[in-house]
Amino acid sequence: MPTTEVVQEAVKVPSLRELGELGIIQIMEHTLGKSSRTVVGFGDDVSVVKLTKGKVAVLKTDMLVGSTDVPPGMTMRQLARKAVVANVSDLAAKGVRPLAGLVALGLPARLSRQDVQGIAAGLRDGANEYGFPLVGGDTNESNDLTISIALFAVADRRRVVLRSGAKPGDIVAVTGEFGSTSAGLMALLNKKWHPRRLPRPLYDAVYKPTAQLKLGLRLASSKAITASIDSSDGLAWSLHEISKASNVGILIDNVPISRTAREFATRFSCNAANFALYGGEEYHLVVTVKRDRFKAARQVSGGKLHPIGLVTGRFRGVRMKHAEEEVGIPRKGWEHFKK
Amino acid sequence: MPTTEVVQEAVKVPSLRELGELGIIQIMEHTLGKSSRTVVGFGDDVSVVKLTKGKVAVLKTDMLVGSTDVPPGMTMRQLARKAVVANVSDLAAKGVRPLAGLVALGLPARLSRQDVQGIAAGLRDGANEYGFPLVGGDTNESNDLTISIALFAVADRRRVVLRSGAKPGDIVAVTGEFGSTSAGLMALLNKKWHPRRLPRPLYDAVYKPTAQLKLGLRLASSKAITASIDSSDGLAWSLHEISKASNVGILIDNVPISRTAREFATRFSCNAANFALYGGEEYHLVVTVKRDRFKAARQVSGGKLHPIGLVTGRFRGVRMKHAEEEVGIPRKGWEHFKK
Numbered sequence: 001m002p003t004t005e006v007v008q009e010a011v012k013v014p015s016l017r018e019l020g021e022l023g024i025i026q027i028m029e030h031t032l033g034k035s036s037r038t039v040v041g042f043g044d045d046v047s048v049v050k051l052t053k054g055k056v057a058v059l060k061t062d063m064l065v066g067s068t069d070v071p072p073g074m075t076m077r078q079l080a081r082k083a084v085v086a087n088v089s090d091l092a093a094k095g096v097r098p099l100a101g102l103v104a105l106g107l108p109a110r111l112s113r114q115d116v117q118g119i120a121a122g123l124r125d126g127a128n129e130y131g132f133p134l135v136g137g138d139t140n141e142s143n144d145l146t147i148s149i150a151l152f153a154v155a156d157r158r159r160v161v162l163r164s165g166a167k168p169g170d171i172v173a174v175t176g177e178f179g180s181t182s183a184g185l186m187a188l189l190n191k192k193w194h195p196r197r198l199p200r201p202l203y204d205a206v207y208k209p210t211a212q213l214k215l216g217l218r219l220a221s222s223k224a225i226t227a228s229i230d231s232s233d234g235l236a237w238s239l240h241e242i243s244k245a246s247n248v249g250i251l252i253d254n255v256p257i258s259r260t261a262r263e264f265a266t267r268f269s270c271n272a273a274n275f276a277l278y279g280g281e282e283y284h285l286v287v288t289v290k291r292d293r294f295k296a297a298r299q300v301s302g303g304k305l306h307p308i309g310l311v312t313g314r315f316r317g318v319r320m321k322h323a324e325e326e327v328g329i330p331r332k333g334w335e336h337f338k339k
Numbered sequence: 340m341p342t343t344e345v346v347q348e349a350v351k352v353p354s355l356r357e358l359g360e361l362g363i364i365q366i367m368e369h370t371l372g373k374s375s376r377t378v379v380g381f382g383d384d385v386s387v388v389k390l391t392k393g394k395v396a397v398l399k400t401d402m403l404v405g406s407t408d409v410p411p412g413m414t415m416r417q418l419a420r421k422a423v424v425a426n427v428s429d430l431a432a433k434g435v436r437p438l439a440g441l442v443a444l445g446l447p448a449r450l451s452r453q454d455v456q457g458i459a460a461g462l463r464d465g466a467n468e469y470g471f472p473l474v475g476g477d478t479n480e481s482n483d484l485t486i487s488i489a490l491f492a493v494a495d496r497r498r499v500v501l502r503s504g505a506k507p508g509d510i511v512a513v514t515g516e517f518g519s520t521s522a523g524l525m526a527l528l529n530k531k532w533h534p535r536r537l538p539r540p541l542y543d544a545v546y547k548p549t550a551q552l553k554l555g556l557r558l559a560s561s562k563a564i565t566a567s568i569d570s571s572d573g574l575a576w577s578l579h580e581i582s583k584a585s586n587v588g589i590l591i592d593n594v595p596i597s598r599t600a601r602e603f604a605t606r607f608s609c610n611a612a613n614f615a616l617y618g619g620e621e622y623h624l625v626v627t628v629k630r631d632r633f634k635a636a637r638q639v640s641g642g643k644l645h646p647i648g649l650v651t652g653r654f655r656g657v658r659m660k661h662a663e664e665e666v667g668i669p670r671k672g673w674e675h676f677k678k
Binding site: 015016017019021023024025027028030031032033034035037038040041042046047048049051057059060061062063064065067068069099100102103104105106107108109110111112113115116117120121123124127132133134135136137138139140141142143144146148150152154 | 354355356358360362363364366367369370371372373374376377379380381385386387388390396398399400401402403404406407408438439441442443444445446447448449450451452454455456459460462463466471472473474475476477478479480481482483485487489491493
């Protein structure tokens with residue numbers, strides 16, 4: 001009875017796979033509402049809450065889950081450090097320095113003392129690298145390794161660079177080359193290379209990603225940045241987020257792809273542009289810059305700011321110049337529950 | 340070969356069961372160290388970080404894990420609310436009002452849309468009950484349902500009541516009667532009653548616990564409290580924590596046990612005092628009070644402050660007066676990984 005089977009199959013699709021991460025966030029946002037104290041709630045890289053006159057608290061939480069977020073071969077120390085990096089990257093995009101952090105752990109009982117020491121060392125690595133203390137936490141038993149970090153900062157309200165400030169005419173720019181993380185992950189997941197044989201730039205991109213905190217702080221100080229987001233959900237996704245939050249269109253003409261990603265793509269007949277546009281877990285900053293301040297911003301960045309396109313009022317969404325055409329870039333990227 | 344089997348059994352004991360939650364926390368605390376900005380790090384109910392002159396940030400995170408922390412029969416809405424309560428209770432013990440919170444979720448894909456709506460509603464229930472907004476979060480897929488909440492507050496540095504201020508001569512007091520939660524949990528786990536048949540006070544203690552935020556704020560304002568902790572890991576455990584942090588002894592002569600817990604204990608031939616002393620998940624406050632201000636503190640509490648003993652310099656640890664003897668109360672309570 002194939003018909004019945006098909007129906008049963010359809011019924012068996014787990015609900016959260018249909019709902020998706022965005023659907024879940026919508027339910028949370030809608031149910032929890034917004035208070036008068038909230039300056040920025042759900043929907044940006046961080047949340048922002050009024051403190052005293054002109055000052056705000058900047059709050060961020062990001063959870064790393066063993067069964068879904070950990071590349072094969074990653075050590076406990078690397079993954080705990082990465083959990084810190086993922087949180088810091090969002091503050092970096094907002095131009096805000098973390099003041100202190102908390103870490104809640106869910107640990108499977110099968111872990112060893114060495115595993116716990118590795119996690120502790122990785123947390124310390126991350127906190128030291130970005131210059132803030134992890135001041136407390138909570139420890140629990142769990143069936144799935146979980147590292148949930150919460151960061152806290154205080155900033156001038158006007159300092160925080162949101163996703164929503166992009167204006168037509170602004171230059172769209174990024175702080176690095178894309179594609180290495182995706183190429184590295186593909187090499188690992190498809191077992192093209194053993195982790196130890198992975199070319200160094202791919203290895204570092206996957207196992208030792210870095211957050212652009214210094215760069216983010218400098219750029220925010222330049223007063224040239226109108227919108228900013230980190231690229232952890234993928235470049236295309238990040239551009240769509242700025243487009244949506246700022247109610248503008250983004251036209252890109254150029255995507256900086258790392259040499260190693262290009263070499264990998266050629267060797268294994270993949271599309272390097274896909275790695276660069278739709279891969280996630282890459283912690284660059286994606287910003288829009290006032291046109292007349294771009295040179296100053298680039299100088300402040302030490303030459304690390306690469307223009308990739310323009311903000312426009314002509315359309316909404318994200319397009320790419322290809323020959324003389326403008327091709328729509330789909331809103332694709334990393335989303336939990338969608339597989 | 341029974342000998343070999345015994346050896347293999349010994350090797351198979353999972354390491355974290357040997358290490359225990361305290362062992363894990365020690366590794367974290369030792370590895371992460373303490374910064375000059377940290378006023379209170381690991382080892383109290385909350386962490387405290389210097390802000391400006393006289394002002395501190397108070398930070399708290401507590402994670403609820405489905406496989407270990409959820410009583411049978413608890414709805415998604417109840418457990419999400421309880422996750423909020425557990426966090427608020429620690430701030431209540433410090434006399435600090437939460438300003439805002441974040442929630443990181445780890446959700447198994449098999450959950451339904453209704454489950455997610457239940458979680459959202461429970462989070463809202465908790466946040467509304469204690470008057471602060473949940474302003475953001477993170478959503479992940481996980482094999483184990485995880486609700487990790489982080490709370491943030493700002494307070495006068497001198498306002499925060501730590502575990503470490505108890506002085507010989509102070510009165511030890513609690514804000515409620517103990518035992519209902521343990522009796523209720525035992526009834527559920529041993530299937531003595533179906534959740535819906537559970538006597539109301541036991542049902543509420545297990546499924547609808549409340550944090551003593553108003554009471555904690557009032558007591559802190561009374562300037563009568565020298566040390567404070569919440570009783571979520573059990574009364575005996577909490578008393579030991581104050582004893583250790585304050586380097587004093589605690590002699591109790593009386594433990595207020597709820598009538599329902601006593602009735603349950605009689606009916607099922609259990610020891611009600613064990614429920615009251617060693618059960619966890621009960622969110623009362625355990626405080627030490629300056630002797631000459633006890634009356635004022637009791638008045639401020641609306642009569643809810645029950646004296647249970649005295650702080651002494653004669654010994655360290657916790658003892659109970661029994662007839663004319665002083666009996667040692669062991670440091671037992673809820674600890675993850677120890678089963």
